[in-house]
Amino acid sequence: MSTPVELLAERLRRAAAEAAEAGVDLLVVTPGTDLRYLLGGGGDSHERLTCLVLGADGHAAPPALVVPKLEQPGWAGLPLDELGVEVVTWTDGEDPYLLVSDLAGGPRRLAVADSMPAAHVFGLRDALPGARQSLAGGVLAELRMRKDAAEVAELRAAGAAIDRVHARMGEFLRPGRTEAQAGAGIAAAIVAEGHTRAAFVIVGSGPNGASPHHDLSDRVIRAGDVVVVDIGGPLASGYNSDCTRTYAVAEAPPAAVREAYAVLQAAQEAACRAVRPGVDAQEVDATARRIITEAGFGPRFVHRTGHGIGLDVHEAPYIVDGNQRVLEPGMAFSVEPGIYLEGEWGARIEDIVVVTEDGAERLNDRPRDLVVL
């Protein structure tokens, strides 16, 4: 996906407007997903400073991309001319922070990318001692959390790609294999099905499934195991997939497990159905949590219900208690309640959903039952 220039220009305009709204004079955005969102691409960041300098509405600072002369060719594919972004290069020996200071128009409030490394944060602090530094993430999240049609199409493609991997799960989860062996096969399938890489592969078998952030181990998968498989990665466009299913290996688990799983499935279903414009984020969390708590598993659901997704796997809006953000069309996030019995087993069901005009579209559609492989 090459983002149309008009769309990028609109993003830059909106970023400048949101910055002014937030009381910020200048945005300084180093390489990462914020920069990719604003410019439609972007090279890697090494120890040399590369950044977009973008004045807020009403602040006199022409948009500029500061980039090491050596790395300039890596930015040649972007429509910087059309966007009116001047390229300002520097060479080893020059002070790039003074260069930013020269371009900055004397800002009093400087917002930097949330991921900007401390080395650059302090370089800018010293070059612009009169500017109070804050985070640009909140300003840019206002743009990024509302996906346009092209972005939703990419997320839909990512969802379909990861669904194809889940559809092949019987190839990987076999008694006698370790989680790591299963994970290697899954990682290769993630790439084969259209991702540029496997960003994360969680195979939590048996008691390991009770640790929500367990990834892979040398534990051997056995018949009767309940296994949590939480996988995803980016497409070439940078947009990510993220989908969890829980499987039973070779035989159905005992009734107690199946009953708890049915509670989880009902909670995930209800939370997905709660998603629509006008509802706030915490209400989606509360919907899942109520059902799980009423069944007596409240203390076993140890994390938030979900996270936004796009160019980052985790981004706004977070589906968590206390988040009163009102959902709007185009917002995309995971709905992934879980139940974890420490030392025994765990289960989680995760779909990515996008808020539509009157409800939500699920981007994953593999069966949500406790499938026996």
Next chain:
Amino acid sequence: MSTPVELLAERLRRAAAEAAEAGVDLLVVTPGTDLRYLLGGGGDSHERLTCLVLGADGHAAPPALVVPKLEQPGWAGLPLDELGVEVVTWTDGEDPYLLVSDLAGGPRRLAVADSMPAAHVFGLRDALPGARQSLAGGVLAELRMRKDAAEVAELRAAGAAIDRVHARMGEFLRPGRTEAQAGAGIAAAIVAEGHTRAAFVIVGSGPNGASPHHDLSDRVIRAGDVVVVDIGGPLASGYNSDCTRTYAVAEAPPAAVREAYAVLQAAQEAACRAVRPGVDAQEVDATARRIITEAGFGPRFVHRTGHGIGLDVHEAPYIVDGNQRVLEPGMAFSVEPGIYLEGEWGARIEDIVVVTEDGAERLNDRPRDLVVL
């Protein structure tokens, strides 16, 4: 490689001593290579704060690892108990920066990891308003730039692994293939020969070779092309390879190219021979640059001569004009002069060298001539 506990304990002791020496009260180190160096491993960093809190000598703050409760299992493999590092967990909803503040012992000078994201830098700034923030990188570089025998062994293994890829270059650089196609084969070989991933693959053919940071393009490689191949990646231990060779495809290039290349080869050889304890870093740069300049190519050598390497591909010491750092045994860095004729061709030769008691060991030994494939 699992780093012995005694070695890690020594690293923590030396970090505390170097911090005191630098006038710093407390180090706060988020996940990254600094943390991996100090603890012998470490999980990923997501948006939730994970950090090592380490008091300088004479500052009362017991060593602690602050980690999200959810991610604690990912740190279970580290010898934190043996190292006397207390694990302090936090859950969503708590303020992790206040937790650090509680552990910090009232520091006036706080040094944070150079790579710490701005979001955490500002979180700590607000929770510890009395502490002046600076970078921990300089303090930790004093440790990291002197490799111990186990680290040198890892770098040696990495050098041998990337040499095996260069030895196979005839499989990939063929007339009619694009740089991207050749690069895909090289990337697979980097993994096949023992790296966990291909961290970078530069195939600069013909005029693209004149851009030192060009990576890959759809340019078709032709007979007669001069091609710069600069590749590397980490082993499982985290230690990196980085090696450049320049090839001629199918036929020897014209005399003018061969003559310029001979100058480059002499410069690289002389710079490698200049490496020994007691010489300063800039002298190694000057040695290569003098030879290239005297031959009239001075303005065509547009970058520094090298960079340190270890857990990071680029780290201290930098082999650059102005760096008076005196070389000591155990320091490891690249020696990689280049000559670039814009629009025509480029060449670079890069070896990793380690300073020994009386000279230097080269960790790459593929032929340095302009090999015709």
